[in-house]
Amino acid sequence: xxxxxxRTTIVGSIAxxxxxxxxxLASADTAEPTLADGTYTLDIAAxxxxxxxxxxxxxxxxxxxxxxxxNGVAVPATLDAIDKDGDGAADGAIVIVNGSTWGQxx
Numbered sequence: 001x002x003x004x005x006x007r008t009t010i011v012g013s014i015a016x017x018x019x020x021x022x023x024x025l026a027s028a029d030t031a032e033p034t035l036a037d038g039t040y041t042l043d044i045a046a047x048x049x050x051x052x053x054x055x056x057x058x059x060x061x062x063x064x065x066x067x068x069x070x071n072g073v074a075v076p077a078t079l080d081a082i083d084k085d086g087d088g089a090a091d092g093a094i095v096i097v098n099g100s101t102w103g104q105x106x
Contacts, residue, residue, distance in 0.1 A: 032081060035090045035092075035105070037063050037066075038062070039062050040063060040092065040093075040106060041060060041105070042059050042060070042095065042104070043103050044058065044059070045101055059071075063105070068105075075097070077096060077097045079093040079094075080094040080096060092104060093105040
């Protein structure tokens with residue numbers, strides 16, 4: 001009986017360690033890329049396309065400490081980093097202002 005309890009405890013410990021390791025690997029694979037500070041091009045999206053191109057203009061922009069700056073003025077936007085090539089590094093970001101997509105950094 002004592003041998004059975006020890007075996008059950010060891011198997012339970014190994015299974016628990018496997019679950020924790022699996023959860024850690026799963027969370028590592030789904031980590032969001034972060035946008036690096038630097039200079040980008042902000043493509044401004046049209047509010048309604050109506051068959052026209054979706055980008056109405058492009059301006060230089062800077063990201064500093066996770067904040068979007070256009071011509072030195074901070075824009076109150078959320079930057080949702082995107083990874084287009086799947087290498088885990090952000091290639092740009094979707095710019096969201098007041099819950100609406102406003103443009104894209106590239």
